[in-house]
Amino acid sequence: MYNAKAYSAVGKTSPLSSTTITRRDPTEHDVQIEILYCGICHSDLHQVRNEWSGVMPTVYPCVPGHEIVGRVTKAGAAVTKFKAGDLAAVGCMVDSDRTCPECQQGLEQFCPNLTLTYNFPDKHSNGVTYGGYSDSIVVDQRFVLRVPATLQLAGAAPLLCAGITTYSPMRHWGLTKGKKAGVVGLGGLGHMGVKFAHALGAHVVVFTTSPKKKEDALQLGADEVVLSKNADEMQKHAGSFDFILDAVSADHDLNAYIDLLRRDGNITLVGAPEKPLSVSAFGLLMRRRSLSGSPIGGIPETQEMLDFCGQHNITADVEVIPIQKVNEAYERLLRSDVKYRFSIDMASLKSE
Numbered sequence: 001m002y003n004a005k006a007y008s009a010v011g012k013t014s015p016l017s018s019t020t021i022t023r024r025d026p027t028e029h030d031v032q033i034e035i036l037y038c039g040i041c042h043s044d045l046h047q048v049r050n051e052w053s054g055v056m057p058t059v060y061p062c063v064p065g066h067e068i069v070g071r072v073t074k075a076g077a078a079v080t081k082f083k084a085g086d087l088a089a090v091g092c093m094v095d096s097d098r099t100c101p102e103c104q105q106g107l108e109q110f111c112p113n114l115t116l117t118y119n120f121p122d123k124h125s126n127g128v129t130y131g132g133y134s135d136s137i138v139v140d141q142r143f144v145l146r147v148p149a150t151l152q153l154a155g156a157a158p159l160l161c162a163g164i165t166t167y168s169p170m171r172h173w174g175l176t177k178g179k180k181a182g183v184v185g186l187g188g189l190g191h192m193g194v195k196f197a198h199a200l201g202a203h204v205v206v207f208t209t210s211p212k213k214k215e216d217a218l219q220l221g222a223d224e225v226v227l228s229k230n231a232d233e234m235q236k237h238a239g240s241f242d243f244i245l246d247a248v249s250a251d252h253d254l255n256a257y258i259d260l261l262r263r264d265g266n267i268t269l270v271g272a273p274e275k276p277l278s279v280s281a282f283g284l285l286m287r288r289r290s291l292s293g294s295p296i297g298g299i300p301e302t303q304e305m306l307d308f309c310g311q312h313n314i315t316a317d318v319e320v321i322p323i324q325k326v327n328e329a330y331e332r333l334l335r336s337d338v339k340y341r342f343s344i345d346m347a348s349l350k351s352e
C-alpha cells in the first residue's frame with residue numbers, strides 16, 4: 001500500500017477538500033498511472049451529493065473522477081499492453097468478472113460483477129474504489145486504454161466518459177450519413193454527442209435551454225439549433241428525427257422530444273436525473289417509437305472511440321482548472337455554465 005493525494009467529499013453537503021488515501025501496490029497485472037488530467041462529469045456531482053441514493057448510495061469519504069488520462073509509472077511483470085512512460089487512460093470501470101457472456105463479448109459495462117472506478121466495492125482493499133481526483137491510480141491493464149499520441153491530453157480526458165457514453169448509442173442505433181439526429185442539452189456529454197454525430201455524417205440538431213450556446217453549437221458541428229423553450233421552433237421538427245440523444249442532467253419534458261421522432265425513431269437517455277421522468281404512452285405507440293437508455297460502453301468500444309478520435313482529431317472543448325476550483329466548477333455545472341467540460345490539471349494537487 002502507498003499514500004496518494006486526493007480530493008474527497010465527506011458528506012452530501014460538504015465541499016470536496018484535500019485528503020490522503022491509500023492505494024494498492026501494483027500487482028503483476030496492474031498498471032500504476034500518474035494522473036495528469038481528470039474531467040469533471042455531472043455524475044461526479046450526482047454521486048458526491050448522494051442524488052442517486054436509490055440506485056447507488058454514496059459511501060463517504062468519496063473520491064470521484066472517471067475521466068482519467070496520465071502516464072504509466074509502473075507496469076506489473078505480466079503487463080503486456082503498457083510500459084513505464086506510456087500515455088494511458090481509465091474510464092468508468094476498473095474491473096469485471098471477465099467470464100460472463102457480457103464480458104466475453106466485450107460489453108463489460110453490463111457485467112453483473114462490474115467494479116466502477118469510484119464508490120464501488122473494491123475487491124482488493126475491501127473498502128470502496130477511489131476515482132481520479134487524485135495524483136495516481138492503480139488499475140488492471142485490461143481496463144486501461146491507449147491514448148492516441150496526437151490528442152491534446154486535457155481534452156482527451158473527457159472522452160473516457162462523455163466520449164464513450166455518446167459514441168456508443170450512436171453506433172448501436174446506426175447513426176450514419178443521411179440520418180437526422182438530435183442532441184438535447186449542450187453540456188459535457190451533449191457537446192461530444194454533437195461532435196460524434198457530425199463526424200458520423202448525420203444532420204445534427206441541438207436542443208438547448210441556453211440561448212447563449214447557439215453560436216457554439218454551430219461551431220461544434222450542429223447544422224441547426226433549437227431553443228427548446230420555444231414551442232414553435234420545436235413544432236417545426238415534429239415527426240422528423242431518426243435518433244435523439246438526451247443528455248440532460250435534470251428534470252425535463254421527455255414527451256416534447258418523443259413527438260419529434262419519426263416512425264420507428266429512437267430516443268436514448270444518457271442523462272441520469274435524480275427524479276423519475278414521465279412518459280406518455282401515446283407518444284411512443286403511435287409511430288412505434290422507442291425509448292431506451294445507454295450506460296458508457298465496453299472496453300473494446302472505448303478503445304475504438306479513442307482511435308476514432310485520433311483519426312478525426314476529436315477532443316472535448318475544455319476549461320482547464322486547478323483542483324482547488326472544483327467546488328466552484330460544481331456550482332457552475334448546476335447553472336449549465338460549462339464550456340463544455342471542466343478538466344482538472346492534476347499538477348495543482350502537488351501544492352496540497
Ligand SMILES: NC(=O)c1ccc[n+]([C@@H]2O[C@H](COP(=O)([O-])OP(=O)(O)OC[C@H]3O[C@@H](n4cnc5c(N)ncnc54)[C@H](OP(=O)(O)O)[C@@H]3O)[C@@H](O)[C@H]2O)c1
Binds near residue numbers: 207272
Ligand atoms: N449514461 C451514462 O453512462 C452517463 C455517463 C455520464 C454522465 N451521465 C449523466 O448524463 C447527464 C449529463 O452529464 P454531463 O456531464 O454532460 O452534464 P452537464 O455538463 O452538466 O450538462 C447537462 C446539460 O443539460 C442541460 N440542462 C441542465 N439542466 C436542465 C434543465 N433543468 N432542463 C433542461 N436542460 C437542462 C444543460 O444544457 P443546455 O444549457 O444546452 O440546456 C446542461 O448543460 C448527467 O445526469 C450525468 O450523470 C450518464
Ligand SMILES: [Zn+2]
Binds near residue numbers: 042043044066161162
Ligand atoms: Zn461520467
Ligand SMILES: [Zn+2]
Binds near residue numbers: 101
Ligand atoms: Zn462479466
